[in-house]
Amino acid sequence: MKHSATASAEGFIYQFYEAIEWCHELKEGQRIYIESYGDIATSENSNIEVKNVAGNLTDKGECFWKTLANWLEPSFDDSNYSKLILLTTQKIANKSKLKDWNNKSYEEKLEIITHIINKDFDEYEKKQIKHLEDNKKNKKPTKNSQIERVRKNKNNDKINRVLDKFLIADSSPAIDERYKELCDLYCKGILKKNHKLYINSLVGFIVSPDARGKKWSITYDDFCNEVSFLCQTYSSGSRIFPTRNTTVDPNDYSEHLFLRKIKDISHHEAIDRACTDYANSLLIVNESFSSGEPKNRYNTFIDEVNSSFDVLYRKHARRCGENIDLDSQDFYDEFSLYSPPVIQGYDSTLSSFRNGVIHIKMDDHETNKKWRLK
Numbered sequence: 001m002k003h004s005a006t007a008s009a010e011g012f013i014y015q016f017y018e019a020i021e022w023c024h025e026l027k028e029g030q031r032i033y034i035e036s037y038g039d040i041a042t043s044e045n046s047n048i049e050v051k052n053v054a055g056n057l058t059d060k061g062e063c064f065w066k067t068l069a070n071w072l073e074p075s076f077d078d079s080n081y082s083k084l085i086l087l088t089t090q091k092i093a094n095k096s097k098l099k100d101w102n103n104k105s106y107e108e109k110l111e112i113i114t115h116i117i118n119k120d121f122d123e124y125e126k127k128q129i130k131h132l133e134d135n136k137k138n139k140k141p142t143k144n145s146q147i148e149r150v151r152k153n154k155n156n157d158k159i160n161r162v163l164d165k166f167l168i169a170d171s172s173p174a175i176d177e178r179y180k181e182l183c184d185l186y187c188k189g190i191l192k193k194n195h196k197l198y199i200n201s202l203v204g205f206i207v208s209p210d211a212r213g214k215k216w217s218i219t220y221d222d223f224c225n226e227v228s229f230l231c232q233t234y235s236s237g238s239r240i241f242p243t244r245n246t247t248v249d250p251n252d253y254s255e256h257l258f259l260r261k262i263k264d265i266s267h268h269e270a271i272d273r274a275c276t277d278y279a280n281s282l283l284i285v286n287e288s289f290s291s292g293e294p295k296n297r298y299n300t301f302i303d304e305v306n307s308s309f310d311v312l313y314r315k316h317a318r319r320c321g322e323n324i325d326l327d328s329q330d331f332y333d334e335f336s337l338y339s340p341p342v343i344q345g346y347d348s349t350l351s352s353f354r355n356g357v358i359h360i361k362m363d364d365h366e367t368n369k370k371w372r373l374k
Helices: 004-025 062-072 106-133 145-153 158-165 175-186 192-206 220-234 257-263 268-288 292-319 324-337 351-362
Strands: 031-034 040-042 046-051 083-088 166-169 217-219
Touching: 004 031, 004 040, 004 046, 004 175, 004 192, 046 062, 062 083, 062 145, 062 158, 062 166, 083 158, 106 145, 106 158, 158 166, 175 192, 192 220, 192 292, 217 220, 220 292, 257 268, 257 351, 268 324, 268 351, 292 324, 292 351, 324 351
Parallel strands: 046 083, 083 166
Antiparallel strands: 031 040, 031 217, 040 046
């Protein structure tokens, strides 16, 4: 028997696999929410409860009654959704009254749950009587807590609306089968050796801090941008690095900290190029490396750039003579000529981009980077 923690973890993983599926269903302007309004919700469309459970779904199946009870709570606004979906790995049992659930009217669904509730209550009453007849020798019977929750909310107007929208997607693939299915469905055009990397990257995007920071939500545009990047990354062995060619006026940057640090070493001939690299790199970062896996790879790149800068700075600081301006200019030029580290997924990274990135870091008042030695 699996440890409960393992089963719980698999439940979350299965939920993320389903989130990938529903992200692909998003339309322009829509957003998917995870663990904000239930397991998964898409704006103005569906609320999905995901259950990775073994065995068959019976009349008293917990996942059915817990899901229905949650949707009947006053805090749940069903008017936001046209569909309420219970997605479960369980198969509806052949003798269950839930069989053919999706083809029934809400009146028929109400009749079914009323029958099950009444039957459950009658069984409880019988057990209670027997318990008293046995002089309370046996364990006291308890009510089914989830069915009881539904029973208490069964007579309000909301239940008709909820049942009308309530669909059961049973017999969903088991977790390993679901993973393979995602690879088969969404890795067309991806190199076969990269199928798992692609799906794993999508899972990483879904659970990333950027997604979780927005009420754990992903927009249509967010997902399209991530898929576009990952497809270009994993559909071939490499990718051409993005470029920008912005026309800048150095006077517009006269008050920027990065420019003052260049002026501090009297390296005036480097100013025009520095301003251009700064502006172009800022655009590239915002357009191509602002979220998801691209941001993760950019952060790794930044760490390598910072490390190279610090090592070279220490080397030149040790050898710095009395003409500090001249030695600092040499340090600046040598760093600018070094081959930059390569961002994963690209053939190469432009030196101008790396130089612009270091100027961006120089512009940060919270860092202590500078060109001037000693």
